[in-house]
Amino acid sequence: MLLKGTLKTFKNKIAQLSAIGIIIFLSSFIFTTMFYAISSLEGPAEKFFIDKHQEDFSIDMINGLTQKELEYAISNYHITPGIYTLTNIKKENKDLFYAILHNREKLFEEKYKGYNLELREYKDISVNNSNHKIKIIKESKNINIPMIEKGKKPSLNNEIAITKIYAKKNNIKLNDELRIKEKPYKVVGYVLFPDYNLPMFSSTLIIDNGMQTIGLVTDQEYENIKGEEGFHFAGKSKGKFDEKNFEKTVVNEIKNKKDLDYVTGITSTKNQIRSGAVYEEIKGGKAMSLAFSFMISSIAIMIVAIIIYKLIRSERGQIGVLKALGYSNTEIATPYITLILAIALPMLIAGYAAGKFSSVFVRDLYLEFYLLPSTNIETDLMVFFTAILIPLVFFIGLSMLITKKMLSKKAVDLLRAGDKEKVSKLNKFASKMMKNANAITKFKYTFILNDTGKFFVFFVGIAFVSILIMFALMTNGLFNRMVTDYYNNVGYKYEAYVDITKPLPTLKNGEEKFLLYTNGKYKDDTITLKGIEYNNKLHKLYNDKKKDITPKLKEGVIISKSFNMKYGTKIGDNIKVKIGDKEYNLTIVGICEEYSDYKIYMNLNELSKMVTDNKSDDFFNGVYSREGLDEDKYLTVTDKSDILEQAQLMQNFTKYSIYMLVIVAMVIAIIVLYILTTITVEEKYYDVSLLKVMGYSDGEVNSMILNSYFLYSILSFLVSVPMAIGIMNILEKYLIENFNMVLPLKFRVWHVFAGVIIVAVIFFIGTLSAKRKVNQVSLQEILKQYRD
């Protein structure tokens, strides 16, 4: 009987309860989706990393010879003194190459006995007649062993294994043919490498697995295939890897004592983007989904608590009668709690079920970017309990607490006409602040503050949503800044690297030379130095005001924005940079808007002199051109439109992610506003009627009741702006410190205007129903009040 009565009350609130149901659904849905998706990657990934001996760290080294190595090479292998890169030594004299590398390995292992090293050799190659790239990695024996997901390992020189996702995206099946450098290869397997679970092939953040793949061929074929070769050491601890101890005893020691002079950098796996990003993705994904669903659940729980409180308060007369008739508190409370349970439980279960279903798509989305093995998504009781039981306990617990508190009053007190509504401290404070405002303005902007709980939910809800919106806006154009802007600003179309084992090519009209030196050192970090001519036409440098600052190279060096962000160096600073064994003092004369690398631009002649030890001021290793370059003449030729095409795909992905985030945020905000404003109109029913009777028009009453929500929505949004910027700064710092990566999230003043417009739209949609309710309040309501 009591349940029937309460059900009737709930029916009157069906729209608000359905809206709250959507929020409850969302909290469970987001949590379940993300947790199942991430868990389905985490388990198999961990097993893969252990089974295939994922490196604990990697060592980058100079792609040249140290003084000692040069002396060793001259005396033992009779080479003529000069500049040698490891790449050309390997081409000219394999024995010498391996002797040097073996020696480097030995030097490290003898000094740090707890660790083993293994040489990692790889070549970056273009797939035939396309803008696709393949990174062929030579098979290792002890560390980073490749895993064949399907098919077999290549055993013949015309066989290759590639990634499953690349094969899928390019409709390549096992035993199909793949042409690389005109040579046909038979795809015999799908391969994964534990140290390349994010295919970062260059400093540009392009990880499109449909256009690039990792490949495995036989060792013999690896040596035959022509491509830009790179080397580093993969390292593994003999015992359990202790990252802190490693930092202290190895990384810092090498940095401080300048020991092992071939080392340019040591990075532990978890701090290495290509292998460590996934750890952060799993950790961050879990934390984000937990925080996101916790926030949404909290909003839902608080709104349910408000609704229950208001319901019981409005029915206190009836409850008083029931108590007077002899019904116990439990008997009266049970229908309320049962109905809350009846709303929350199905929505949580529906959210869980939908979440489990959609987790497959999210997992597949992760696998679009990460090269990891995956398994089917199995039911996990922990996820089930966390997604359903924990929020349910809070919903029921809080509802019970409120009900118990309200029912603890005596029947006679409940039967007495309405409690006097006290004025909150916040209301009084705001009223004082508006000392000189008229009564209408005061009413407008203070009554919302009288219900502190409701105001808190509203303010926090809007602030939470605003942070998401601001974050989405600041992410806007991320890929433009990181990749596209750079390539759009430069005048060249093709970029080629010279094979320095051959004589330097003669440049045609319109072609321009440059010198890229990737082994510079600044504050123990490896940095890139690029020499271009100060009056060049194909690679201009622009500052943040889009002004051409290339001619400034006559006066000093120009640093990239990422260099400036990482090291905090400014125009006018003098920096000490090491090239080989020599240290140079450079003056910063400009900062160019480039985020792709920690780069210092210099006048080509200057850098040439530094790199060649004053032997040449005309040395170069790369060429820019507007016209196509002869691939046979150069080691590699890159068409910038290929990179731009890849970047476009990444941009689209971020763009859609931003849209999704903004839409989800808007839906949450609209629901919060809808529920709270309609509750407000219901509460202020008699005030609305009274104001209308007094002669205030519908428009005026609407403005008096609802406009404060707009003002406080904007205020909440404005409060969230510095919070969003703060989070952005922390994130930027975290990424620089842990991944050596600059994520150029940008705050622009227009973001605030855009945010205000979005909040205005949210307000307009969210308060539509409340406005209609205000207009529907009849004049006679005021008379009914005491006759009801």
Added chain:
Amino acid sequence: MSIILKNVNKIYKTGDIETYALKNISLEIKQGEFLVILGPSGSGKSTLLNVISGLDSPTSGEISYNDEIISNYDSKKLTKFRRDNLGFTFQQYNLLQNLTVRENIEIGAAIGKNPFNIDEIIQKVDIESEKDKYPYQLSGGQQQRVSIARSIAKNPNILFCDEPTGALDEATGKQVLDVLQKMNKEFKTTTVVITHNPNIALMADRVMKMNSGRIEEIVRNESKKNAFEINWG
């Protein structure tokens, strides 16, 4: 401002059943008059107040204010009419809880064409010492005085009071009635009071008795008493 009602009917329909809430009411209320409408519950006095004041429309008949017929006004026009001419006081005080006494009165004055000085009104209803208090800090009588002050502040031509002392005890009820009487006297505000308390009728210029939606009788009060002279019953 005088009010004239000609053959006013108000019929409520429930399915096929028609109920007459007001039956053929014709009445004239003169400028500055203090009229008390008496009647038991269900006699139609509140319905009459609703239609006279434009809160509800009559089913038939005509209501005019100084020759201005309002019974066929649309809701916008009626709102404007109420705004410019009418004040209301109800049994429940309906004060805006988040505003102080002074601010509540300001809300009433804000829409008047020629409002009274708020401090003067506060003084008249004898709530000077409470003007910065919030409604929850006031007694029922004080709240009702604020409610009257709010309705009078805009300087209305007519003040409608629906059971203004219905929720009050004798002492505070008399104080409230005294305020109404003073307002009527000093500001010449036409005052229409609806009540079921026959003793209040002793304060009126005229008393109209209603029963079953009809006017039973209209009596002129020859010896008006002031609020503190009447018995409470």
